Amino acid sequence: xxxxxxxxxxxxxxxxxxxxxxxxxxxxxxxxxxxxxxxxxxxxxxxxxxxxxxxxxxxxxxxxxxxxxxxxxxxxxxxxxxxxxxxxxxxxxxxxxxxxxxxxxxxxxxxxxxxxxxxxxxxxxxxxxxxxxxxxxxxxxxxxxxxxxxxxxxxxxxxxxxxxxxxxxxxxxxxxxxxxxxxxxxxxxxxxxxxxxxxxxxxxxxxxxxxxxxxxxx
Amino acid sequence: xxxxxxxxxxxxxxxxxxxxxxxxxxxxxxxxxxxxxxxxxxxxxxxxxxxxxxxxxxxxxxxxxxxxxxxxxxxxxxxxxxxxxxxxxxxxxxxxxxxxxxxxxxxxxxxxxxxxxxxxxxxxxxxxxxxxxxxxxxxxxxxxxxxxxxxxxxxxxxxxxxxxxxxxxxxxxxxxxxxxxxxxxxxxxxxxxxxxxxxxxxxxxxxxxxxxxxxxxx
Numbered sequence: 001x002x003x004x005x006x007x008x009x010x011x012x013x014x015x016x017x018x019x020x021x022x023x024x025x026x027x028x029x030x031x032x033x034x035x036x037x038x039x040x041x042x043x044x045x046x047x048x049x050x051x052x053x054x055x056x057x058x059x060x061x062x063x064x065x066x067x068x069x070x071x072x073x074x075x076x077x078x079x080x081x082x083x084x085x086x087x088x089x090x091x092x093x094x095x096x097x098x099x100x101x102x103x104x105x106x107x108x109x110x111x112x113x114x115x116x117x118x119x120x121x122x123x124x125x126x127x128x129x130x131x132x133x134x135x136x137x138x139x140x141x142x143x144x145x146x147x148x149x150x151x152x153x154x155x156x157x158x159x160x161x162x163x164x165x166x167x168x169x170x171x172x173x174x175x176x177x178x179x180x181x182x183x184x185x186x187x188x189x190x191x192x193x194x195x196x197x198x199x200x201x202x203x204x205x206x207x208x209x210x211x212x213x214x215x216x217x218x
Numbered sequence: 219x220x221x222x223x224x225x226x227x228x229x230x231x232x233x234x235x236x237x238x239x240x241x242x243x244x245x246x247x248x249x250x251x252x253x254x255x256x257x258x259x260x261x262x263x264x265x266x267x268x269x270x271x272x273x274x275x276x277x278x279x280x281x282x283x284x285x286x287x288x289x290x291x292x293x294x295x296x297x298x299x300x301x302x303x304x305x306x307x308x309x310x311x312x313x314x315x316x317x318x319x320x321x322x323x324x325x326x327x328x329x330x331x332x333x334x335x336x337x338x339x340x341x342x343x344x345x346x347x348x349x350x351x352x353x354x355x356x357x358x359x360x361x362x363x364x365x366x367x368x369x370x371x372x373x374x375x376x377x378x379x380x381x382x383x384x385x386x387x388x389x390x391x392x393x394x395x396x397x398x399x400x401x402x403x404x405x406x407x408x409x410x411x412x413x414x415x416x417x418x419x420x421x422x423x424x425x426x427x428x429x430x431x432x433x434x435x436x
Contacts, residue, residue, distance in 0.1 A: 052370055064310045067370075071316035078309055091296055092282045098289035105323030152270055 005030040005076070008050060008058040010037045011211040014113065014174040015069030016057045021170050022073050024204045028080040070101040073167040086167050093161050100153055100160050100168040108149065108175040111141040116182040120216070142179060143187075150189045158196050165200050173197040173205075181212055223248040223294070226268060226276040228255045229429045232331065232392040233287030234275045239388050240291050242422045246298040288319045291385040304385050311379050318371050318378050318386040326367065326393040329359040334400040338434070360397060361405075368407045376414050383418050391415040391423075399430055 007023060007030050009016035023030045035041045035056050043054045051058040051067045058065065059072040061079070066072040077087035088094050115138035123130050149172070153160050160168040173194055180186045180194075198205040225241060225248050227234035241248045253259045253274050261272045269276040269285045276283065277290040279297070284290040295305035306312050333356035341348050367390070371378050378386040391412055398404045398412075416423040 053366060064313060066313055066317055068317045068320035070320045071313050074316055075309060075313045091293060095282060095284055095289050095293045098292055099284055099286045102286035102288045102319075102323070105320070106328065110324065148271060 003029040003031045004062050005080070006033060006060040007031070007072075008033045008035045008047070008056050008060075010035055010042075010056055011208050012037055012215060013056055014109070014178050015171075017174040017177075017208045018167070018170040019057045019059065019069050019072050019076070020208055021174070021201065021204060022076055022086060022167060025165075025170075025201065026077065026081040026083070026086060028076055030076075070167070070171060073170065077167055085164055088161065088166065096161050097166045097168045101171060103153075104171055104175060107141075107145045108172060111138045111145055112175045112179045112184075114138040115142060115179045115184055120182050138179075139184065142184060146187050146190050150187070150193075154189075154193060158193075165197065169197055177209060178212070181209075181216060221247040221249045222280050223298070224251060224278040225249070225290075226251045226253045226265070226274050226278075228253055228260075228274055229426050230255055230433060231274055232327070232396050233389075235392040235395075235426045236385070236388040237275045237277065237287050237290050237294070238426055239392070239419065239422060240294055240304060240385060243383075243388075243419065244295065244299040244301070244304060246294055248294075288385070288389060291388065292319075295385055303382055306379065306384065314379050315384045315386045319389060321371075322389055322393060325359075325363045326390060329356045329363055330393045330397045330402075332356040333360060333397045333402055338400050356397075357402065360402060364405050364408050368405070368411075372407075372411060376411075383415065387415055395427060396430070399427075399434060 005023075005028060007019055009020055009032060011017055011020060020032070022028070023032075035047060035058075037056065041047055042051070042056050047058075048054055050060060050065065053067055055067065057069050057072060058067050059076070060066075061075070064075070066075055074087055081087065087097060115135060118134045118138065119130055122128070153172075157163070159165055160172065176186065176190055176194060180191075186194075223241075223246060225237055227238055227250060229235050229238060238250070240246070241250075253265060253276075255274065259265060260269075260274050265276075266272055268278060268283065271285055273285065275287050275290060276285050277294070278284075279293070282293070284293055292305055299305065305315060333353060336349055336352045336356065340346070371390075375381070377383055378390065394404060394408055394412060398409075404412075
């Protein structure tokens with residue numbers, strides 16, 4: 001059967017890694033299109049016909065186009081995950097997946113990506129020194145984010161909903177890895193959580209981190 | 219039947235208005251608990267037992283606690299909306315509701331709330347002059363947000379999914395009203411959209427805006 005599920009991604013990007021990780025984990029019948037951020041391919045006219053917002057990930061399935069990663073994961077899990085585990089149908093469990101996904105936008109993602117961008121990407125692009133006051137602000141917020149994540153969302157459970165991975169953990173792991181790779185000193189509790197997610201995911205976990213790690217070594 | 223659905227809200231807050239608006243629109247069997255932000259009640263010990271993150275809205279339904287407004291709306295609509303319109307079950311329509319809700323965190327909400335906070339709340343609290351460079355940055359971003367909202371999310375339709383209101387429109391309307399009330403010059407297209415949402419919602423729309431409008435007059 002020809003695949004109708006197309007994902008446009010660059011694995012330098014955290015939300016692209018979440019979507020790619022899910023597709024691999026559930027063995028979805030997807031076709032991957034690498035859209036190189038560093039070459040500006042997400043702003044190219046042909047890509048803008050898919051996502052006028054000029055961002056990745058973008059997901060196309062038949063006539064349905066999804067230009068937000070959390071929405072894309074909800075959709076892909078609902079349609080293609082036969083185990084029903086990744087985005088559980090039970091409303092009381094599902095709402096805890098949603099709660100983390102909604103919370104992370106202004107927390108894990110905002111400050112993890114903000115830290116990485118200002119510490120690594122901005123100086124590379126502008127050839128200017130790092131703006132340390134902005135980096136320090138993100139560091140301070142990340143410490144709060146880690147605390148709230150560990151105490152409220154994990155609350156002594158191995159994963160966000162309890163004993164198994166969901167799309168919320170894929171988002172959390174992808175976003176926490178980024179500042180860690182950029183040199184942020186993550187707490188031991190969050191490092192332990194990442195280790196648990198990685199053990200559960202298997203080789204795909206490191207595989208999707210290869211691009212960002214080799215970019216930093218270059 | 220005694221209601222098990224409790225909502226903790228202050229209608230000065232945009233996400234509280236979205237949740238309150240939904241409960242009223244679908245006639246959910248809810249009990250409202252006003253938690254006064256200006257009195258710091260969201261940080262009081264008894265409230266922190268409900269939401270340790272110290273924020274409103276908070277929603278409690280039996281043993282399920284939800285501390286994110288978009289997740290709360292998904293849950294409440296799924297459980298209590300008999301029309302099935304507010305968070306449609308059809309996956310292709312539902313994902314467009316999700317897409318807006320995911321997008322708005324870093325866009326409509328971030329810059330609408332950022333504009334309002336820095337222009338109105340911060341000077342009230344600190345008795346310092348408005349930080350115009352921060353306000354101007356939010357204004358610039360809001361202009362982009364409006365353009366993307368009108369061109370991508372509305373795309374000539376009256377509402378986000380087409381011909382009827384969903385929880386995505388409740389979030390959009392609540393967040394766009396805030397900078398408008400704070401003096402931001404919204405585009406005619408977004409003003410027209412708000413008028414359409416208000417006409418569809420009826421008197422509850424203005425009713426939930428009363429608190430924030432009278433705070434600014436005081």
